[in-house]
Amino acid sequence: MNKGDIINNPDEIFYRRVYRKDKRYIDKKTGKFLSRAFSPRPKDDGFLSVDLARLTSIQSALRNDPQRFVLGELINKDIIKLGLKSIYDPIIKNDNGQEENRAHCLIGQIDEEDESIAGILARKAKKIELE
Numbered sequence: 001m002n003k004g005d006i007i008n009n010p011d012e013i014f015y016r017r018v019y020r021k022d023k024r025y026i027d028k029k030t031g032k033f034l035s036r037a038f039s040p041r042p043k044d045d046g047f048l049s050v051d052l053a054r055l056t057s058i059q060s061a062l063r064n065d066p067q068r069f070v071l072g073e074l075i076n077k078d079i080i081k082l083g084l085k086s087i088y089d090p091i092i093k094n095d096n097g098q099e100e101n102r103a104h105c106l107i108g109q110i111d112e113e114d115e116s117i118a119g120i121l122a123r124k125a126k127k128i129e130l131e
Helices: 078-082 115-124
Strands: 013-017 048-052 069-075 087-088 097-102 104-108 127-128
Touching: 013 087, 069 078, 069 115, 078 087, 078 115
Parallel strands: none
Antiparallel strands: 013 048, 013 069, 048 104, 069 127, 087 104
16 A cells, blocks of 8 residues: 555544543543544644554554543544545654554545534544553
């Protein structure tokens, strides 16, 4: 797979890392994801950062910090149904060319004004926690 390739397999799984204790991302009463957890930041140009599950581990996707982060697991068929694309986008260290995160992908392009897409992704995401 090359940088920029579209991932078309509907069964692929992606991990979205979310801050565990941030009230903007997880509802404290229900423990469920809020739409903000699946909303790109303005600087992300409508793309959501995720990791391709088959190229990483849960621990690595959590950055080995399960006290700080929780994962949302998304299935590509749900992304495709929303008219979005999953794009392979490995992050490479510039200084020596070694891969920093070969599992990194982007989901997009999400209209920043359309919070319904982020809400649907939040509801579809399965919560993965390590404690």
